[in-house]
Each structure stands twice: as structure tokens, then as C-alpha cells.
Amino acid sequence: MNERLPLLTNAAGPLYWLLFLASLWVLFRGHNAPGGGFIGGLLAVAASSLLATVRGVAAARRRQWLAPVRLAAAGVVLALLSGLVAPLAGQPFLTHIWWGGLSTVLAFDLGVFLAVWGALTGYIYPLLEEEASPS
Amino acid sequence: MQVVLPLLIPLLTALLAALAMPRPRLQRGLGQLGGVALVLSALWLLQGVMAQGRLSVILGGWPAPFGIELAADPLSAVLVMAAALLALAVRVYSDDHGSSEPTRLPLEQGVVAAAIAITLAADLFNLYVWFELMLMGVLGLLALGGGQRAAEATLKYFALSLLGTLLMLAAIGLIYGATGHLNFTALSQAARDPAIAPALPLYVGLLLAALLLKAGAFPLFAWLPASYHTLPLPLLALIGGLLTKVAAYVLLRLLGDVFVLTPAALLEGLGWLALATMISGVLGAAYHWDLRRILAFHIVSQIGYLLLGIALATSAAASATAFFLLHNILVKANLFLIIGLMILAAGHHDLRRIGGLYPGSVLLALLFFVNAFALVGVPPTTGFWGKFLILREAFEQGRYLWGGVALGVGLLTLYSMSKIWLEGFWKAHPDPERLNTAAIPLGGWLAVSGLTLLIVLIGLYPEPAIRFIDAGSAGFWPASSGGRP
Numbered sequence: 001m002n003e004r005l006p007l008l009t010n011a012a013g014p015l016y017w018l019l020f021l022a023s024l025w026v027l028f029r030g031h032n033a034p035g036g037g038f039i040g041g042l043l044a045v046a047a048s049s050l051l052a053t054v055r056g057v058a059a060a061r062r063r064q065w066l067a068p069v070r071l072a073a074a075g076v077v078l079a080l081l082s083g084l085v086a087p088l089a090g091q092p093f094l095t096h097i098w099w100g101g102l103s104t105v106l107a108f109d110l111g112v113f114l115a116v117w118g119a120l121t122g123y124i125y126p127l128l129e130e131e132a133s134p135s
Numbered sequence: 136m137q138v139v140l141p142l143l144i145p146l147l148t149a150l151l152a153a154l155a156m157p158r159p160r161l162q163r164g165l166g167q168l169g170g171v172a173l174v175l176s177a178l179w180l181l182q183g184v185m186a187q188g189r190l191s192v193i194l195g196g197w198p199a200p201f202g203i204e205l206a207a208d209p210l211s212a213v214l215v216m217a218a219a220l221l222a223l224a225v226r227v228y229s230d231d232h233g234s235s236e237p238t239r240l241p242l243e244q245g246v247v248a249a250a251i252a253i254t255l256a257a258d259l260f261n262l263y264v265w266f267e268l269m270l271m272g273v274l275g276l277l278a279l280g281g282g283q284r285a286a287e288a289t290l291k292y293f294a295l296s297l298l299g300t301l302l303m304l305a306a307i308g309l310i311y312g313a314t315g316h317l318n319f320t321a322l323s324q325a326a327r328d329p330a331i332a333p334a335l336p337l338y339v340g341l342l343l344a345a346l347l348l349k350a351g352a353f354p355l356f357a358w359l360p361a362s363y364h365t366l367p368l369p370l371l372a373l374i375g376g377l378l379t380k381v382a383a384y385v386l387l388r389l390l391g392d393v394f395v396l397t398p399a400a401l402l403e404g405l406g407w408l409a410l411a412t413m414i415s416g417v418l419g420a421a422y423h424w425d426l427r428r429i430l431a432f433h434i435v436s437q438i439g440y441l442l443l444g445i446a447l448a449t450s451a452a453a454s455a456t457a458f459f460l461l462h463n464i465l466v467k468a469n470l471f472l473i474i475g476l477m478i479l480a481a482g483h484h485d486l487r488r489i490g491g492l493y494p495g496s497v498l499l500a501l502l503f504f505v506n507a508f509a510l511v512g513v514p515p516t517t518g519f520w521g522k523f524l525i526l527r528e529a530f531e532q533g534r535y536l537w538g539g540v541a542l543g544v545g546l547l548t549l550y551s552m553s554k555i556w557l558e559g560f561w562k563a564h565p566d567p568e569r570l571n572t573a574a575i576p577l578g579g580w581l582a583v584s585g586l587t588l589l590i591v592l593i594g595l596y597p598e599p600a601i602r603f604i605d606a607g608s609a610g611f612w613p614a615s616s617g618g619r620p
Binding site for chain 1: 139
């Protein structure tokens with residue numbers, strides 16, 4: 001993992017943030033336009049795997065608040081909880097409720113975002129780690 | 136909400152347990168809390184169905200052709216209750232077994248959630264998705280064992296399940312293409328009009344094949360004993376108790392309630408298949424000496440009874456099948472838990488290398504006795520009522536051969552149960568130093584006695600359960616309520 005292109009090594013930091021902010025933009029844009037949690041999550045995975053390739057998996061893991069599997073679980077919990085708001089108001093599970101621009105759909109989408117980000121980085125990190133330490 | 140909760144609770148338990156992975160004690164607490172909450176929600180569902188009949192919810196409140204429907208009638212409510220009780224018993228049982236593997240609880244609860252979702256699903260595609268999720272959970276649990284034997288079992292299970300899943304998806308695709316529907320209610324209306332889809336019986340046959348593979352029917356049952364016996368016993372109880380039964384329930388639901396016009400030839404074939412399944416399962420069990428394999432083969436033989444009940448194709452037979460399902464889920468799982476305790480106390484799973492359990496622990500002997508009798512079908516146990524109802528229907532329809540074979544299989548079941556009794560309990564332990572009945576933890580006793588108590592109660596007072604299930608299966612096979620010609 002050490003002999004990398006200097007250009008990529010130096011660009012990785014800014015590129016990470018660019019990709020990550022783009023993933024958030026896609027996530028929020030998805031509220032009213034093409035985009036959303038799934039594709040936003042994929043962009044976040046791209047950001048994390050770029051960082052993991054250039055600076056090592058440990059550096060990429062540090063940027064996530066939870067270990068990948070737990071991050072994914074937290075995402076699905078958030079999505080389920082967003083569906084539980086409606087039954088409190090007497091409507092079927094997963095009916096979504098709007099308050100002006102805000103809605104429970106946003107929480108659902110954020111959950112999907114976290115689930116995709118966590119689940120796919122959970123696959124990618126071990127593969128990269130295996131590559132980094134040839135046995 | 137009543138319909139969604141029994142699915143949401145194990146799902147949330149699985150996810151929270153995944154979040155709590157670094158903290159085993161928190162995980163244990165979550166598991167217990169989730170287990171109790173699930174039983175309570177299943178009770179609430181049961182009560183709701185008793186009061187109002189069929190309950191259904193369309194997720195997100197979308198209009199009919201788009202919405203995903205979950206529904207509960209008496210049959211599914213009873214099944215959800217049995218699954219919830221089983222999940223709780225397995226939790227209580229395994230707490231003392233030091234389940235140190237942090238991914239086990241999430242996978243286990245995921246399997247429970249998927250099994251419950253399958254019984255509540257009211258459309259074909261959802262059914263398929265939850266079958267797939269159940270498969271993934273089971274694969275994870277099989278692989279957790281580590282080592283070559285676990286890998287071999289996982290691979291066998293994976294290969295055959297994948298085949299079943301592909302068949303199922305293909306069949307669902309064809310059915311959707313032919314009718315334009317996935318929802319059960321819409322499908323059953325479409326299926327009543329042969330002009331809509333003349334090829335529909337063919338596609339239903341394909342779906343039937345996929346479900347038979349998943350249920351472990353003859354001749355495709357070989358995967359079951361080959362992959363199950365590497366699991367730790369509480370998981371074996373959960374998976375052996377739920378998986379194949381859920382597939383049998385779906386068969387009953389689809390043939391009896393959704394695609395009622397299934398051609399008689401298919402049902403006739405199913406009946407003969409049921410006999411072959413029964414016989415091959417019970418012979419396999421008679422041949423083996425490994426406790427776990429004996430019970431795994433008995434799963435196959437019991438599936439034969441369920442298929443027989445489905446093949447008889449009347450509403451009375453549907454009711455008998457559903458009661459037998461309830462009986463079988465509880466008794467089969469409980470027997471797995473009991474042999475778990477036997478293995479703990481006697482030190483080995485091979486009948487030739489254990490013994491002396493009767494003087495060792497009278498309580499364990501009693502618990503085994505009651506459950507083995509229930510499995511064989513001795514009155515007044517749940518197994519007796521289950522078999523009696525199915526056999527009565529078979530004889531009333533003039534199916535003397537089918538009924539006679541089922542009776543004979545009962546005798547052979549008695550043979551392998553008495554083999555366990557004679558070898559495990561009666562004869563002296565070949566290596567007395569390894570016999571240690573104090574090794575049985577409290578959780579194990581609690582789970583097994585709780586389930587046994589319930590089984591005895593249902594056996595002594597079967598009427599409320601039978602009447603409740605009767606109400607649910609009254610609409611099954613409406614055209615042939617007077618018996619099939």
C-alpha cells in the first residue's frame with residue numbers, strides 16, 4: 001500500500017470530502033428529485049473506499065462513527081423507527097408524514113444511506129486488508 | 136399495528152443486538168426482552184384475530200394494486216404464536232450456554248422475524264423476499280460453527296436452497312406474467328377464472344416444487360439431515376422447528392386458499408409424495424444412532440403427515456393440518472432441546488456411547504417420555520389429536536392406503552423413540568464417569584418444562600385450539616367442502 005502515486009495520495013483528503021459532501025447532497029436532493037439514500041450511500045462508500053485504498057483501512061474506519069456492521073444496523077433501525085411515527089397518528093406502518101419541507105421520509109432515507117454505507121464498507125474493508133497483508 | 140408488531144419486534148431485536156455486539160451482557164438482556172415482547176405481541180395478535188377475524192394492513196397505506204399487504208387469520212395467528220413461544224424458549228435455553236458468538240443473536244432473531252413475516256405475508260413477492268432473508272440468516276448460523284464440517288453443511292444447504300429459491304422466483308414471475316397480480320386476494324380471484332390464465336396450473340406446479348424442496352419432501356430431503364446436525368442444539372431446535380414448517384404452511388395457504396383450482400392430479404401426486412416422505416424419513420431415523428440425526432430425519436417424516444393433510448384438500452383436512460403444524464413446531468423443537476440436555480448430561484450424542492440417564496435424572500426422563508409420546512401420537516397428547524384428525528379425514532375420503540401407511544409410520548416412530556429411551560435412559564452408561572446430570576443449567580430446565588407444560592395442556596384441552604383453527608380454515612377449498620371425489 002506504500003508505493004502510491006503522490007498525486008493521488010495528496011488529493012485523497014480533499015477528494016474524500018468532495019465525494020462525501022456530494023453523497024449528502026444526493027441524499028437530501030433525493031427528497032424531491034432523483035437521488036436519495038441508496039445512491040447517496042453508494043457515493044459515501046466510494047469516498048470511504050478511496051480513503052481506505054490510499055491511506056489504509058484504519059484511516060477510513062476512523063471517519064465512520066461505528067463499525068460497518070453496526071452502522072448498517074443503526075441505519076435500518078432509523079428507517080424502521082421512521083415508519084413507526086405513522087401508527088402513533090393512527091395510520092398504517094410506513095405511511096410517511098410531512099411537516100412542510102420536513103418529513104419522516106428523510107429519516108427513512110438517512111437510514112437507507114447509513115445501511116448502504118455500513119454494509120458495503122463492511123465488505124470492502126476486509127478485502128482491502130487482505131490485499132494489504134499478503135499471507 | 137397488531138399485524139406488524141410480531142414482525143417488527145424480532146427485527147428490531149436483531150438490529151439492536153447487532154448494534155450491541157461489543158457488549159455481550161447488553162445483548163443478552165436485549166435477547167430476553169425481545170423474546171418476551173414477541174410473545175406478548177403474538178398474544179395481542181391472537182386476541183385481535185379472535186375478536187375481529189382476519190386482520191390486515193397495507194404498508195404505507197398505498198392503494199390496492201401497489202400496496203404490500205400483511206394479513207393475519209386464525210391460522211397465521213396460531214403459527215405466529217407458536218414461533219414466538221419457540222423463539223422465547225430458545226432464548227431462555229441458550230442464555231446459560233454462554234453464546235459468546237456476538238453475531239449469533241442478530242442472525243437468530245433475523246430468522247425468527249423472517250419466519251413470522253412469511254406467515255403474515257399476503258403477496259407472493261414479499262413471500263419470496265422473506266424466504267430469501269430466512270435463508271441468509273440460516274446460512275450465517277450454519278457458517279458460524281466454523282471448521283470444515285460446518286462449511287460443508289453450509290455449502291449443501293446453500294446449493295439446495297438456491298435451487299429452490301430460483302424455482303420459486305421463476306414460478307412467481309410466470310404467475311405474475313399470466314395474471315398480473317401478486318396479492319393473494321387478487322390472485323385467488325384471477326385463479327378462479329380459467330380463461331385468464333390457462334397455463335396457471337403449470338406455474339403453480341413449479342411453485343409447489345420449490346416449496347416442497349424447502350419443506351424437505353421426498354426425494355429432495357437429503358439436504359436436511361446432512362446440514363442440520365452441525366448446528367448447536369438450541370439453534371437446531373429453532374431451525375428444525377420453524378423452517379420446514381413455514382414452507383408447509385405456505386403450501387397449505389397457497390393450495391387451499393389462493394390457487395383453489397389446483398388440478399386433482401397435482402394433489403394426488405402430492406399425496407403419494409407425502410407417503411414417500413413419511414417412509415423415507417422414518418426409516419432414516421430408525422437407521423441412525425446419532426441423536427441429532429434421528430430427530431432431523433423425523434422432521435422429514437413429520438413433513439410427510441403435513442403434506443398428506445394438504446393433499447386431502449378439504450377444509451377439515453386444512454384444519455387438521457394446521458393443528459398438526461402447531462403440535463409439530465412445539466414438540467419437535469422441544470425434543471431437540473431435550474436431546475440437548477441429554478447430550479450435556481451424558482457427554483455424547485451417539486446413543487451407543489451414552490446411557491444411564493433414567494436413574495441419573497428422573498425429571499429429564501419424564502420430560503422426554505411426554506414429548507416422545509406426543510411425537511408418536513399416543514392419546515391424549517397433541518400428536519394424537521393431530522394425527523387423529525388427519526387420519527379420520529383420510530379414512531372418510533376412502534384413502535385407506537394413505538391412512539394405513541401413516542399409521543404404520545407412527546409405529547416406526549415409536550420404534551426410534553424407544554431406541555432413544557432404551558439406549559439413552561435405560562441401559563447403564565458405558566463410561567459412568569462422564570454422566571453428570573448436574574451439568575444441565577437452569578435455563579435449559581425452564582425452557583423444556585415450560586414447553587412441555589404447554590404441550591400437555593393443549594393435549595388435554597385441545598378443543599379451544601381446534602375450534603379456533605377451524606374458524607380459520609373454514610374457507611379453505613370452498614368448492615370441495617363435502618370431500619373430494
